[in-house]
Amino acid sequence: MEKFVFFGGKGGVGKTTVSCAYALKCAEAGLDTLVVSTDPAHSTADVFDQAFGDDPSAVDGHEGLWAMEVDPDEEVERHMREIRRRMNEQVSAAIVNEIDRQIELAHRTPGAYEAALFDRFVQVMREADDYDRVVFDTSPTGGTLRLLALPDFLGEWIERLVAKRTKSVDLFEKAAVGGREARRKLDEDPLIAHLQGRKEKFEFAGRTLREDAAFFVVLNPDELSIRETERAVAEVAEQDLGVEGFVVNRVTPAPDDDERGRGATWLRERVATERERIDEIDREFDEPVVAEVESRVREVKGDLLAAVADELAVDVDVASAEA
Amino acid sequence: MEKFVFFGGKGGVGKTTVSCAYALKCAEAGLDTLVVSTDPAHSTADVFDQAFGDDPSAVDGHEGLWAMEVDPDEEVERHMREIRRRMNEQVSAAIVNEIDRQIELAHRTPGAYEAALFDRFVQVMREADDYDRVVFDTSPTGGTLRLLALPDFLGEWIERLVAKRTKSVDLFEKAAVGGREARRKLDEDPLIAHLQGRKEKFEFAGRTLREDAAFFVVLNPDELSIRETERAVAEVAEQDLGVEGFVVNRVTPAPDDDERGRGATWLRERVATERERIDEIDREFDEPVVAEVESRVREVKGDLLAAVADELAVDVDVASAEA
Incomplete structure (x- = not known):
């Protein structure tokens, strides 16, 4: 298995439970494991009955297991502050006010947080030297994955800007005495440096996600979940990333063979419907149902988590990344 | 019940099913009813086994019932085209290229579609004269609801801009002969007209949502769903909007009293857990569990929809809005 493991899928299918169970499995197999939760409902805290913050902390009672919770709202705040600071540095004072208003406007606009969140993911991946495995309880979605195309896009922009600025610096040098000063200015151009930084960041993200990450889709055995899965698989494929397999969560248990009554009938019919859906997944996708x-x-926490981990037939082996 | 009814709640709880069942109930009570679906998985189409587009069309076999499906992706495209067109009109040609790039960048940024979707909701509400009731299978969330604060924000911006422009027009008039020409230019200023239009639009939205809309939260009887509901209720309250009540969906049926076995045990324990959760909702929220x-x-479609509609004890009466 790759170092970075993402459990994606639509809301409510049980991504956090599956992620925590898998992280527990990895830790019990002797890997130093970090589970990164992004659920605004903070459910990692519920699963382990322990509060986690923005930095990794050890999970009580589980050796080799760390957890952190990323607060998307806080990430947006941080993001916006950073943009504002940079703008103030680079732009003539005259339009700073207008830009401040625009930023505020953007902040009131929904969805800024997915971008901020992805930025944070990249940072976590960059600083993950201490861990053998990092498990994320969500996967970048279509809009965010499209950010992986940014390096090409930014590359072009940077080139155009550099060309433009080189030209003006050349003109300046021809007119000026010495000229060393002007040339140095181009190297230090803060806008170009910033764009270059963004470009490198997303190049790192694209490379890491392609080479050292595994994506699983968690789903429930119902039609809607399967349809969403088609979309998720297509979105991941669009960025040359591959889904390793599916985890079907919340499978209804069958009654005993000799049970009769309203409950047993309901369960049998439900189990049959779910079996149809799981067969459909097997048929429609190339990727396997791994668990x-x-x-x-009841909600999965405490001892129940270990029971779920036992059922979760997802490989934990580090070496298999090279296989 | 108010004219506009929103069924919000987290993904996967069954908002589309509940919305379609409620719309069916309204239509069967003699109201001309439109159900607006925004689910990217297009599940209204599945529920009625019929394709719907961006404009309302009659639902086969159900008198007085219309449906439409809003495609968020298409809304974003339209939104972006519009912004681009307006920018091209208002901004000097020299920076249009740069702006085009920025728009493209924004488009690649996740989440633009919630804003576009809200715009579309407002448009639907504005053009709903033909219907007695309009049912939405989602509710604006925190980020989008914050857009309702835009009028104040835009009002301030517009005032500053008008003041600034009035000053320059005054200067121009003093310098020029005649001056009528310049004054007229201010009235026609496309940027101010645009901002004014946005302001009026969001004022309409705020007024309509406060006076003629009802919000319900759909949830499942589990802890996570309840926690999300706390957030949803708080977000709606933040904008002076009220939640009318809760629809608890996917309640597990009890087995017969004399049933014994693994299935019956599982069902009984499950029913007991869910009963605890529903009691918790009753205790923790002022708003009632209405259904x-x-x-x-199986998935709810065809005849099953009518059965669900029968269970859905949500009032359809138009007159009660005045009560």
Whole structure:
């Protein structure tokens, strides 16, 4: 398995549960494992009955397991502050006010946080030297994955800007005495440096996601979930990334063979419908169903997590990345 | 009940099913009803086994019922084209290229579509004269609701701009002969007209949502769903909007009293857990649980929809809006 493991899928299918169970499995196999939760409902805290912050902290009672919770709102704040600071540095004072208003406007606009979140993911991946495995309880979605195309796009922009600026610096040099000063200015151009930084960041992200990351889709055995999965697989494929397989979560248990009554009938029919859906997944996708996890009567936490981890037939081996 | 009814709640709880069932109930009570679906998985089409587009069309076999599906991706395209067109009109040709790049960048940025979607909602509400009731299978979320604060924000911006421009026009008039020409230019200023239009649009939205809309939260009887609901209720309250009540969907049925076995045990424990959760909703929120809808063994469509509609104890009466 690759170092970075993402469990994607639509909301409510149980990504956090599956991620925590898998992280637990990895830790129990002796890997130093970090689970990164992004759920605004902070459910990693519920699963382990322990509060986590923006930096990794050890999970009580589980050796080799760390967890962190990324707060998307806070990431947006940070992002906006950074943009504002940079703008103030680079732009003539005259239009700073107008830009401040625009930033505020953008901040009120929904969705800024997906971008901020992706930035944070990249940072976590960059600083993950201490861990053998990092498990994310979500996967970048279509809009975010499209950010991986940014390096090409920014590259072009940077080239055009450099060409433009080189020209003006050349003119300046021809007119000026010495000229060394002007040339140095181009190297230090803060806008170009910033764009270059962004470009490198997204190049790193693209490279890491392609070479050292595995994507799983968590789904429930119902039609809607399968349809969403088609979209998720297509979006991931669009960026030359591959989905390793599917984790079918919340599979209804069958009653005993000799059970009769309203409950048993309901369960049997439900199990049959779900079996149809799982067969459909097998038929429609190239990627395998790697695990089926039974639906629990209560929320998965404490000892139940270990039981789920036992059912989660997802490989933890580090060496298989090279296979 | 108010004219505009929103069924919000987190992904996967069954908002589209509940919305379609409620719309069916309204139509059967004699109201001309439009159901607006925004689910990218296009599930209204599945529920009624019929394709719907961006304009309302009659639902086969159900008198008084219309449906439309808003495609968020298409809305974003339209939105971006419009911004580009307006920019091209208002901005000197010299920076149009740069702006085009910026727009493209923004387009690659995730989340633009929530804003575009909200724009479309407002348009639907504005053009809903033909219907007695309009049912939306989603509710604006926090980020989008914050857009309702835009009028104040834009008002301030417009005032500053008008003041600035009035001053320059005054200067121009003093210098020029006649001056009528210049004054007229201010009235026609396309940027100010645009901002004014946006302001009026969001004022309409805020007014309509406050006075003629009802918000319901659909949830499943589990902890995570309840926690999300706390957030959703708080977000709606933040904008002086009120949640009317909760629809608890996917409630597990109890087995017969005399059933014994693995299945019956599982069901009984599950029912007990869900009952705890529903009691928790009753205790923690001021708003009532208006309906409990039983979990089905198959996806809700065709005849099953009518069965769900029967269970959905949400008032359809138009007159009660004045009560």
